[in-house]
Amino acid sequence: MNAASKILVTGPNGFLGVALIERLLARDTPGVVAVVRAGSDRKRLDAVIARHPKSDIQIVTGSLATVAEASKLLEGVGTILHLAAALRGPAAEIFLGTVVASKNLLEAIVARRERPRIVLVSSFGVYGVADLPKGHVVDESTPLEPHPERRDHYSHAKLRQEELFFEYHRKHGVPLTVLRPGAIYGPNGGAFSGRVGLQLPGFFLFLGGKNLLPLSYVDNCAEAICLAAEHARFDGDIYNVHDDELIDCGEYLHRYRRDVSPLRVVKMPYPAAMVMSKAVEWYHKHSRGQLPAIFTPYKTRTTWKGNRFSNAKLKGLGFNQLVSTDEGLRRTFEHLRASSPS
Amino acid sequence: MGELKVAIVGCGKIADGHVEEIQKLGHLARIVAVCDREMVMARQLAVRYGVPNTYDDYDAMLRTEKPDVVHVTTPPQVHKDLAMKAIDAGAHVFVEKPLTLDYAASRALVEYADRAKKKLGVGYSYHFEPHAEELRNLVRAGAIGDVVHLESFYGYDLSGAFGKALLGDPSHWVHAMPGKLLQNTLDHALAKIVEFIPDERPEITAFGSLRREARFGDRRDELCDEARIVIRGQRVTSYVTFSAHARPVAHTLRVYGTKNTAHLDYNNRTCTLERTPTLPSAVGRLTPAFENALAFAAQGFRNMRRFSRSKFHFFAGLGLMFERYYESILKDSEPPVAHRDILRVAWMLDRIFAEVDASLTTSKRRDTSSNPTEAEAR
Numbered sequence: 001m002n003a004a005s006k007i008l009v010t011g012p013n014g015f016l017g018v019a020l021i022e023r024l025l026a027r028d029t030p031g032v033v034a035v036v037r038a039g040s041d042r043k044r045l046d047a048v049i050a051r052h053p054k055s056d057i058q059i060v061t062g063s064l065a066t067v068a069e070a071s072k073l074l075e076g077v078g079t080i081l082h083l084a085a086a087l088r089g090p091a092a093e094i095f096l097g098t099v100v101a102s103k104n105l106l107e108a109i110v111a112r113r114e115r116p117r118i119v120l121v122s123s124f125g126v127y128g129v130a131d132l133p134k135g136h137v138v139d140e141s142t143p144l145e146p147h148p149e150r151r152d153h154y155s156h157a158k159l160r161q162e163e164l165f166f167e168y169h170r171k172h173g174v175p176l177t178v179l180r181p182g183a184i185y186g187p188n189g190g191a192f193s194g195r196v197g198l199q200l201p202g203f204f205l206f207l208g209g210k211n212l213l214p215l216s217y218v219d220n221c222a223e224a225i226c227l228a229a230e231h232a233r234f235d236g237d238i239y240n241v242h243d244d245e246l247i248d249c250g251e252y253l254h255r256y257r258r259d260v261s262p263l264r265v266v267k268m269p270y271p272a273a274m275v276m277s278k279a280v281e282w283y284h285k286h287s288r289g290q291l292p293a294i295f296t297p298y299k300t301r302t303t304w305k306g307n308r309f310s311n312a313k314l315k316g317l318g319f320n321q322l323v324s325t326d327e328g329l330r331r332t333f334e335h336l337r338a339s340s341p342s
Numbered sequence: 343m344g345e346l347k348v349a350i351v352g353c354g355k356i357a358d359g360h361v362e363e364i365q366k367l368g369h370l371a372r373i374v375a376v377c378d379r380e381m382v383m384a385r386q387l388a389v390r391y392g393v394p395n396t397y398d399d400y401d402a403m404l405r406t407e408k409p410d411v412v413h414v415t416t417p418p419q420v421h422k423d424l425a426m427k428a429i430d431a432g433a434h435v436f437v438e439k440p441l442t443l444d445y446a447a448s449r450a451l452v453e454y455a456d457r458a459k460k461k462l463g464v465g466y467s468y469h470f471e472p473h474a475e476e477l478r479n480l481v482r483a484g485a486i487g488d489v490v491h492l493e494s495f496y497g498y499d500l501s502g503a504f505g506k507a508l509l510g511d512p513s514h515w516v517h518a519m520p521g522k523l524l525q526n527t528l529d530h531a532l533a534k535i536v537e538f539i540p541d542e543r544p545e546i547t548a549f550g551s552l553r554r555e556a557r558f559g560d561r562r563d564e565l566c567d568e569a570r571i572v573i574r575g576q577r578v579t580s581y582v583t584f585s586a587h588a589r590p591v592a593h594t595l596r597v598y599g600t601k602n603t604a605h606l607d608y609n610n611r612t613c614t615l616e617r618t619p620t621l622p623s624a625v626g627r628l629t630p631a632f633e634n635a636l637a638f639a640a641q642g643f644r645n646m647r648r649f650s651r652s653k654f655h656f657f658a659g660l661g662l663m664f665e666r667y668y669e670s671i672l673k674d675s676e677p678p679v680a681h682r683d684i685l686r687v688a689w690m691l692d693r694i695f696a697e698v699d700a701s702l703t704t705s706k707r708r709d710t711s712s713n714p715t716e717a718e719a720r
Contacts, residue, residue: 037510037511038512038558038560039509039510039512039557039558039559039560039562040510063511065511065513089503089506089507090355090358090503091355091358091386091387091390092353092354092355092357092358092383092386092387093355093503093507095382095383095386096354096383099382099386100380100382100383103380103382148389149389149390156386156389156390157386160382160385160386164382286652287652288366288652288655289362289366289655290649290652290654290655
């Protein structure tokens, strides 16, 4: 192995991270280094490693909390698969765990003579689709979100994270490829993308209707990351990541109710969701924030108006679904059924 | 002086609460800038709340913006220095709790502000919850009589957002404070009782314990998660409980008086009076349940009225505290939390941490001696 041939994976303990480690090991990828934070729960990661006893994967304890700590992780690293992000919590936590951590990593990279290549796992959340017509095809040329402050904190942070990476790519020549996955699903993941609707106390509010779901089965998404690491140009190229066989929100909910639990569902058509959003936003302003503006017309237009999607560019890298959507849903729902309290 | 120009330094979680509540006081104050040594953090706060200016250089912000008030919402390790700089720049200063790391630093800061004739505020927001005001009204109206004893309970959820953050990071600033987690929480438990304990230096005894299993192998395992404190004044005594394990996670105050007892529940926003029964025999034991039910129902209606008037915000206490603090600046009157009370809380905290540390050391020694090593056992 040459001096800079290791593959550093940040966020290997997360839902996608564990699947990515499994894919890398299944592909006999040498020199994988997974960085975990001190004291983090490694049960699932350890189980994956136990399934590949001959692998030379190295687990290191570290963090991206400071530039100095990030620097320690880069010795001999040729490629970074950057998944680490804070998914939930207050805005400050999400920005610290996602954007500031990324900035520390980038600062550590530009301080080195040999700069590793980075695959950044971003999100569909960076696209600004609120003002695009219904059915617009979301591909890599779709404009970025112009009003991140009107969106959820996670999407806001992912947009700033991407902007930061492109800034370092332009100014410092950091080799960069960006992947934007859609709704990643699979065993150990969540049951519903927000695009389908919202689980409220006692019932599920179904808002997605016949909108197409940009599903990405977690193993397929992991495969896309491996492909990008091997074949992308690292010239700031961007790839949308979702499966080839997509279903709509209604189909997803139907299968969930059939295979997991007969959820009580309240269906709300898009025009009604817009009326409700306007009412919620009005009350939020009128009461000076007594209740949070969970629904706003802007968020509703973004999430439930309905888009179509294209992964044609990813196909150009040789992407094919490893796991069919039927099989992915079967595995996911089987896991959800097994882990549901009833 | 009309509308106050406010600047904020430290753009972490609590800064959101400050910005939201300050922006509701449109007639009193306007946020002109936010500052964080990490510009990413300053910008995210400014973008979300429409603050016009961002800085990663505190001195530059003070020089350029010339704020009337600076809110210090950084980790406590730098509170004193940042607050003094703000005072030097001619600003009044509001500091999140804990004010500083110890009594000596708190005293130095209070005296510094007093000498400069600047108002120093501290984030004892529970003091100003609508229900804490109701309790004060009961005391003033003589409904409780003379206060005899207080029980202050502060529950904590280590699996909550903040708990997870500090358990997930051994370098979190909480671990570096002398009182660690207790320092970040106990001043709330103390701030709400000092107004009822007139003594300057009451007797304090305390002990702490660790109920969690050690799992990190670093200083996170040393985080005290249970503490019991007794405060003994000349006329009034108090128990203070900190618990990270008791459920539900409660935040309450009981005020035992010579006439009646008041119970204040900060999480559920109730303030109820438990009265001495006036009816005789078994009837006297029959009616209290209904009286209590009525008291809670009445509180529920009062809360609904506040909600309908949009006065039931999550950070209602913070908002009222800022309003009174700004008014104290504009009218040059006493700040809402007396400097004497700030210093008494700081003094009590020092004593408590010393006692808790000593008790933890003693119990560690006891554990070691009651679990002999293999060699010793042989």
